[in-house]
Amino acid sequence: MDEQQLKRDVDAYVDEIWEDAVEDIRTLVKIESVEDRAHAEPGKPWGPAANVALVAAERIAERLGLAVTDLDGYIGYADLAGASDACIATIAHTDIVPLGLGWNFPALDVTRKDGYLIGRGVLDDKGPFILSLYAAHFFARRVEATGEKLPYTLRCIIGNNEETSMGDVPVYLERCGEPAFCFSPDADFPLICGEKGITQGQFRTAEAAADGRIVELDGGTVANAIPGLATALVRADAAALPAAENIEVEPAGEGLARISAHGIGGHASMPAGTANAIGLLARYLLDAGLVDDASRAFVELQRELTEDTDGTHTGIASCDDKFGPLTCIAGTVRTVDGHFVQTIDSRYPTSTTGDAIAARMGELAAAHGCAYTKLEDKVPFYIDPECPEISTLLTTYSEYTGKKAEAFCIGGGTYARKFKRACAFGPHENNSDEPAWVGMEHGADEGISEADLKRALKIYIVSIARLMQLDLESK
Incomplete structure (x- = not known):
């Protein structure tokens, strides 16, 4: 793999698709996909609005050239088939917490202001979810152009119940089993290797x-x-x-x-x-x-x-x-x-x-x-930060940011805790110069820098390319 050419290709790709990615984020943000079990029905176990977001996400994945499977509305996944059925997976979610009060910008739309995206889910986790699809789309285009499959199947798992019980993942694991490795773009960089109980x-x-x-x-x-x-x-x-x-x-x-x-x-x-x-x-x-x-x-x-x-x-x-x-x-x-x-x-x-x-x-x-x-x-979750998968992700992050990358633990709960070999990997950066009007996840005026999202997409693509070179099936 010529990594310098890969990075040039990634730079060009992100510039090419960025406006489409923002519009796809907007499509999902417009859906008030809060869990509503009181109105659940067969095929919509987390309620009708959550299911609308799941289906919309699946349609975006199909448009980007991925093969979609819906598991009875509990959760979905989108595949780029590889030479092996073993999966390198991402998992992000399309459900949100309730809007809450105090918004100065429309909560159910994407506002672009001074290089930031504002709206419920742009950070947690509809924006990062769209990044995962576009990372897979990059490889789908390469496979189509070269005819050469990736060593492992690349899978984007589409969660739909992360903000409440994470009841979607047990359904996935029961039907599909564990991926060889999985990361969730649903937290902070550099990398989260542990989560409190x-x-x-x-x-x-x-x-x-x-x-x-x-x-x-x-x-x-x-x-x-x-x-x-x-x-x-x-x-x-x-x-x-x-x-x-x-x-x-x-x-x-x-x-x-x-x-x-x-x-x-x-x-x-x-x-x-x-x-x-x-x-x-x-x-x-x-x-x-x-x-x-x-x-x-x-x-x-x-x-x-x-x-x-x-x-x-x-x-x-x-x-x-x-x-x-x-x-x-x-x-x-x-x-x-x-x-x-x-x-x-x-x-x-x-x-x-x-x-x-x-x-x-x-x-x-x-x-x-x-x-x-x-x-x-x-219970608390922890993965050894010295393992090859984690080292690969941290190395890629350091190359793109010039920062020393060390894995850390958090009090939040991500999908990573539901898998045997997984972690949470960005895309948020703790920027001291972030404007005061940019809110945090779960709060009013939730926002994230477009530059950070673009860089995160590049990090994800290069990280996946490198993960594909590891021996993951013998673990």
Whole structure:
């Protein structure tokens, strides 16, 4: 393989197809592909909107010369057949988290501004998914021109349920087995070789609490995001309530007031710089004397859960040398059948377990008149950063960026944790000069640099070419 010629060909290819790639990203971003199991049906297990995105992605893959297989709407994949049936795979997803509040740009469209793309999914993960298809398309064109197959089958797995349960991957593995190696373009460069364990659970008041002074609590969108907004409907005179920073009070009918707490949202795994609106609301309710005996224990629990994000206050703090410290955030609060329900999301290192966290949360629940239920638990994931596949990806990244490339671990959860030999590989770069109006994944005004996306596509193509030269079938 003449690598210098390969890189020249890749440069020309990316320039040629870039506008088409942006339009394909736009096609997917326009679909509000949030999981909706309440309206699931055969062939659409994650709901109708998620399926629209899956089918649209499959049609794009077909247009780019790949052979598409849909696994009953759970997940799909697009192949470029190789000399071996063993697969080098990418996996990205077409589902998104809910839009949330605070957008300054259209959430369901791609806005191009000063070299950035803005819109829900441009970073997580519709933009990177389109990159994976165009990486495969590069090789499809070469195979068509030369008639020479790749050593391994190149497969782009089209996920459709990453943001909630990752229930799509078990279906894929049951029917298709493990790829020889897989990377997910769904995180940060240089490369993620490990992911903390993830456990989620919920507190529920044992007795109905919404008959008291607090009528309703509502905050957050999903358990794995720090809420930027939380509200309470209370029995009170709005005009008599005290003013407070980041708190908005308005009348809500006779004898009722609605209190809105405005925080700074973000991803559950990266709580630095956020302000949990549920905690802001709980403190206001307590300070303003709006909490009666029926709800006091629960609101005090909310305050405790939001005192910090490393679990110190709740007694679950833990740390190890690979993954660093645990994180724990309060994600959503709801009023369900008169009961208050609060979710938490904790990302934990190998020095503790999901069961240990659940046991401690059960003790807190009992002390605050609640029941605690563990909803899910995913154990930590780790792949040796010295293995040939990881070394290949890191070397390619360094060549294109001029940066020292070292694999690292995160608190987020990607598809990589579902496979035996996998990692998460870009495309996001932590740029200190990024404009303040560019939002993060799961937040308002989610955005990513077009230059970073272009470079990522080049890195992916050259990395795949090099992976094709490794002996992967003997592993």
